Amino acid sequence: MTRPRKELVSIQDTPYYHVVSRCVRRSYLCGVDYSTGKSYEHRRQWIEDRIRILSSLFTIDICAYAxxxxHHHLVLKLNPSVADTWSDAEVVKRWQCLFKGPLLIQQWASGETLSKTQLNSVTEIIAVYRTRLTSLxxxxxxxxxxxARQANLxxxxxxxxxxxxxKSQALLTEEALLSCMAYVDLNPIRSEMANTPEDSEHTSIKERIAPQFNLHSAIIDHKVQLALQDFKIPLKALLQFTKTTKQNEQQGILLDFKDxxxxxxxxGRMVKNDGRGAIAASLPPILERLKLNNENWFDNITQFEKVYAKRFARKRRSRQAA
Incomplete structure (x- = not known):
């Protein structure tokens, strides 16, 4: 018997979850249907854009994706306490990036004068929005x-x-989290869609190696993209690796990214018995392949959020100028 989602997701047990969504009717999310020759490759960008936008609006961090x-894989971290720091206005702004909301909320957001009863209703609605923006x-x-709507169209x-x-699976330990992230990041290699992690398209591992993500021109919902920019809600980076523990709550993934x-x-070099894809044994180690310079590497890791934000802002300005 199917169990309610609230019984499967418990922040008290763990904030980390592995999530999988799979297509029905032999549908193609992306890639090429070799029986017909039709390419669905563009759909990969649809979902990658959507993942990153929603992470920026919700209190949910992206640890890994492929x-x-x-189908697609996500490794997520839920952070419901973050929503408590948002003002009512910010909650509504974030929600209105996705949904217009009822007329009462639109009137409140535009600054119209409301009665006490109406304001009480607004408060109740915002409380619902605040909870939803923390929900897996x-x-x-x-x-x-x-x-689904765009693909069916x-x-x-x-x-x-x-x-x-x-489908969601709780990741209860650091070992479970890291092994699941490795599984997700290596999925394209095991499926022979890529030869190395740095060559695997639309994956978190490639984005971490070369943080160059920007909202794609073919995004399926331009209204959401524009609302995100109009409300000045920053595009959130992937959850960082932090190799040192802190006295307060650990915010990132407890491991050095080089490790x-x-x-x-x-x-990725371990060849499975079924003969599926693996990283070629003849290739040099990944740190050597990437030609990582210790000084530049240190700057990128310690200032990742700043560098990431500047790159996104620069690309956004160039698109607006065009």
């Missing part, structure tokens, strides 16, 4: 539903696009 031919279920709803059909509900790259490289 977009495959008929709402995150996945806002991710998968627009993709493109395929000229109706009906379900995703296989039932998304994680080495872990990925070693694991």
């Amino acid at each position: 977009i495959m031919s008929n 279920s709402w995150f996945m709803k806002c991710l998968n539903e627009p993709i 493109e395929d000229k059909c109706t009906g379900h696009f995703w296989e039932s509900r998304f 994680y790259l080495t872990l990925i490289d070693i694991t």
Whole structure:
């Protein structure tokens, strides 16, 4: 019997979850359908854009992701306490990036004078929005539903696009988190979609190696993109690696990123019994392949958020000028 999502997701147990959504009816999320020759490769960008936008709006961090031919993997960290620091106005702004909301909320957001009863209703609605913006279920709803609508429109059909509900697995230990992230980051290699992690398109490992993400011109919902920019809500980077523990709550992934790259490289060279893809044994180690300079590497890691934000702002200005 299917269990309610609230029984499967418990912040008290762990904030980390592995999530998978798979297509039905042999549908292609992306890639090439070799039986017909039709390419669905552009859909990979749809979902990558959507993941990063929703992470910026919700209190949910992205640890890892990989977009495959008929499914996608996410490793997420839930941070519901962050929503407590938002003002009511910010909650509404974030929600209105995705949904217009009822007329009462629109009137309140525009500064119209409301009665006490109306203000009480607004307070109740905002409390609901605040909770939803921390919810894994709402995150996945806002991710998968627009993709399904657009894919059905493109395929000229109706009906379900995703296989039932998304599947979620709690990651209860640091070992579980790291092994799951490695599994997700190496998925394109095991599926022979890429030869090395740095060459795997639409994956978190490539984004971490070369942080160059920007909202793509083919994004499926331009209104969300524009709202994100109009409300000056910054695009959130992937959850950082932090190799030192702190007295307060640990915010990042407890590991040095160089060590994680080495872990990925070693694991990716292990050839499975089924003969699926692996990193070629003849290749040099990943740190050597990437030609990492210690000084530049240190600057990139310690100032990742600043560098990332500047790159996004620069690209946004150039697009607006065009």
